[in-house]
Amino acid sequence: MIEQTFIQALIDVVLFLSLYTIVTTALNYQYGYTGIPNFGLAFAVAGGAYITGFLPGRIAYLIYKSQLPDPNWDYVKDNAMIFMKVNQLLAKDPALSLTLLILTLVVAMGVGALLGFVATFPAVRLRADFLMIVLIAFAEAVRIIGMNYEPLAGGTLGIGVPKLLKWTGLSKNVQDLILVAGLAIVVVVFNWFMLHSPYGRLLRAVRESEYAATAVGKDVNRVKMEVMVVGSAIAAIAGAIHGFYLLRVIPPAYTRYDWTFWPWLMLMLGGRGSELGALAGTSSIIIIRRLVSIYKHAIQAFIPFDVVWLERMAMGIAFLVIMIFKPDGLIPEKPFKIKGLHDKELSEDVEVTDT
């Protein structure tokens, strides 16, 4: 029994680690490498999640409408009953399930990219302080629309998500691991290749000096736009698979705290602009959070308030402490070594520092 609980906890840690790795990678891409402070990360995650709530269930519902016990069921109101039937039907139809899964991921990425594109307009024009205001406000607007416009993702109560991997016959945990961890690995590998290509160096050049990058003929605004679009599309994947993992999309959950502050905390703890740092930061925070949630009942008996708030407060203070004492993070970004340019003889008299 204890063993089972332990394995379940481990699986949860891996799943959340993968989810947040995707989001942190997106943020690292935007802020760490390119220097665009995206304080509205939550909007892309929410956009992806809304698509998971909106699209696959609705398509399956429309296809199977004739086979439902009562064809007059309303998609939002009778959601739970519809899914009981639809999930059984989908389990026998691998082709449709897979098509829906891939379609959802692609559309979610598209919506994320679109939201990122919209956010580009302020991102290339405004100074960091105004940009922060606009992006947080934008994320808040996306959340308010999701919470109040019920046909999108069920409003405050949320909406169910069909089980699209049931046909494999695997347990829910294994399905989740394949989907979530698999996509996280794809994102991390993509990120690594991108970073170690000339394009990755271009991003850093834009971050270090926009004027210098412009002077060597690079279109800085275009680079920023591409980064906002691709980064938001990546973050939207996390939102989409978060819905598949929970089997429910709950719009009020995509808050500033969970999907903007946490990734920022992870990235800053690990070290901005460093791939290993982002991973290290994400894993430490996820493990700490998990431990807190396991041991919180032990503390709860002694204090007259909910432990959740204590955890939040501690995390906020931790962030401030990191910023004051270790602003570069656990694993700081290393200067790039380029073959030929950084050979031994050269680097002795020309010191290239990357701060």
Added chain:
Amino acid sequence: MAIALMIIFTQAFIFATLLAFLTLGFNLTYLTARIPNWAHGSFAALGVYITLTVTRVWNMNPYYSIPISFFVVGLLGITVYLGVVYTLKRAGAPEIILLISTLAVDIVMTSSLNIIADYLMYVHKVSSRIFILRDLDIEVFGLPGILVVAPTLLVIFTVIFSYMLYKTKFGMAMRGTVESPELASILGINTDMVNLVSWFITGGLAGISGALLPLWFLSDPGIGTMLIIDVFAASILGGIRSIYAAIIGSYIIGFAEVGGTSLLSFIVPEIGGVSISSYRLLVPLTVLVITLMILPRGLYGFYEEYKERKIKPKEVEA
């Protein structure tokens, strides 16, 4: 009909007045410390809980909480400045780090407020979430007390503050710091002191605003995170570089948001199955985006440009 309109107007007027206190302080810290303070809404939320403690735990008149909130939240402002902003600036943190650190302060504040709310609920058996204290308000000349007290306080404060800013030496130092902190410190002005005072005033104003808020509006530990969006919109619409523009911006946003949405939902009760007032927060967001696109420097910037244009032809003649 007339009564409903009166209620909507009163509601909007009180909200706008309380918002003006917040926006004034927000602009003041932006001008002196050059960062938008994300925790500003939560400063007001602390004032809300001070009022709740004063009224429900100590059983006193809600208006006693105004001076208490002013000092307590003012001290909190100083603590945040010294503990976070000043320390980070000394450590050489870049602007973005300062920005995100106020977001962290907001998270610390919101969770502390939730702890206070839980404590009040469990220990003192006070309903501390989604509460309103409208029944405790006193009547002045047949009007709700807050309708008289809030605007009066705003006028008194604006007069005192203007006197301080334009007639005293410290005000001159403050204006100098706003114009250029480096030059001011070269001339021997203690800019850290100016910052400390402005964060105290900012906190104090937020405290007053928060102390009066639960007398008329539903309050909750998370109220600050919603208020800050209104503050931003009001500040950007009025012009973040002027203190008085904050008041104008607040009144426009307050009336557009509370007055506009209540009026709309009064005329058209439901759209798409949801009451319009649920989308209330979209009003300041839209105003924010439109202002930044058309008038990035706000109404104050527009006024300045207008003044410049008026002066220019004269210069040409001369």
